[in-house]
Amino acid sequence: MKEMPQGVSVVKCGIGSVNWNEHYHPRLLQHVSDVNQATTQTYFFARYILLQEFSKGLSDDLSYIKKSFFQQIYMALTSGNSNSTDAPGTLKARELIATYLEGYMGTGFSKVQLERPGASSNVEACRMLTAYKNNISCHFGEQLCHVVNVLMKVRTRVSEIRNELKGKPGQMRKSINAACREQVYEPARCLKEAIRSRTPDTTNLDDFALEQFAKLQGVLSAYKDDYKFRKDDRYYDVKAAPLNHLKAYYHLAVLLEKEHKAYIQPFLIRRSWIPAHMLIDLPVLRANILDHIKEPHA
Numbered sequence: 001m002k003e004m005p006q007g008v009s010v011v012k013c014g015i016g017s018v019n020w021n022e023h024y025h026p027r028l029l030q031h032v033s034d035v036n037q038a039t040t041q042t043y044f045f046a047r048y049i050l051l052q053e054f055s056k057g058l059s060d061d062l063s064y065i066k067k068s069f070f071q072q073i074y075m076a077l078t079s080g081n082s083n084s085t086d087a088p089g090t091l092k093a094r095e096l097i098a099t100y101l102e103g104y105m106g107t108g109f110s111k112v113q114l115e116r117p118g119a120s121s122n123v124e125a126c127r128m129l130t131a132y133k134n135n136i137s138c139h140f141g142e143q144l145c146h147v148v149n150v151l152m153k154v155r156t157r158v159s160e161i162r163n164e165l166k167g168k169p170g171q172m173r174k175s176i177n178a179a180c181r182e183q184v185y186e187p188a189r190c191l192k193e194a195i196r197s198r199t200p201d202t203t204n205l206d207d208f209a210l211e212q213f214a215k216l217q218g219v220l221s222a223y224k225d226d227y228k229f230r231k232d233d234r235y236y237d238v239k240a241a242p243l244n245h246l247k248a249y250y251h252l253a254v255l256l257e258k259e260h261k262a263y264i265q266p267f268l269i270r271r272s273w274i275p276a277h278m279l280i281d282l283p284v285l286r287a288n289i290l291d292h293i294k295e296p297h298a
């Protein structure tokens with residue numbers, strides 16, 4: 001009978017099911033805590049860098065915001081042995097980190113001691129990149145329409161029209177709704193449609209909508225000059241390439257705060273952490289857990 005080739009199985013389980021040596025349990029908990037701290041600080045430092053860059057009007061080219069960007073931040077905030085690469089995206093990330101690291105360290109943060117941080121940095125960087133993409137893809141278009149409604153004062157103007165017409169005899173609900181649609185809802189819709197394109201057509205906007213369109217210029221111009229939306233549709237492009245809209249999302253947040261004293265969060269902050277699962281391969285296991293504690297003699 002032909003012998004079957006041996007394979008490798010990957011098992012995802014808790015430490016209680018693999019007869020984990022209790023002698024190493026405290027060190028394991030410490031390692032998990034260190035990875036959590038490094039990950040949390042990576043979120044904060046990434047936010048710090050992007051805020052500095054965008055507030056100064058820098059970084060029109062956002063191609064550096066990729067996995068290597070978050071990975072290099074993670075590595076910069078840990079002290080340990082790691083392999084370095086010189087890929088173009090990595091070099092750009094290192095330049096930004098070198099520019100802002102001293103200022104960030106001045107906030108009182110001290111580096112996390114991790115041996116071989118490369119494995120955990122790779123996993124956490126993938127998660128951070130996915131979180132940023134999902135945040136922009138799911139919320140930017142919705143928030144943009146919300147800001148248009150705020151600028152057009154949709155709720156206030158509709159309320160004023162209803163109160164005014166209700167006091168006049170002979171005004172039916174249908175005529176009141178028609179007045180709201182013509183004077184408020186339709187101009188707001190036209191503005192949302194105008195900013196859909198990379199080159200907005202403002203011919204259908206009334207004077208009030210044109211004033212609000214001017215306030216949106218910081219958002220609309222937050223791209224490279226030669227950047228084109230897929231299908232010439234801003235809302236479609238947000239879903240297809242969300243990271244290209246991060247700077248526009250920042251300017252949208254600034255505009256909303258200025259006009260309405262409300263806040264949206266384009267840059268993610270990790271405030272809590274629920275232990276779920278983390279990668280511990282053999283090099284990480286040996287460097288961060290086994291080599292730190294001597295096995296007790298029987």
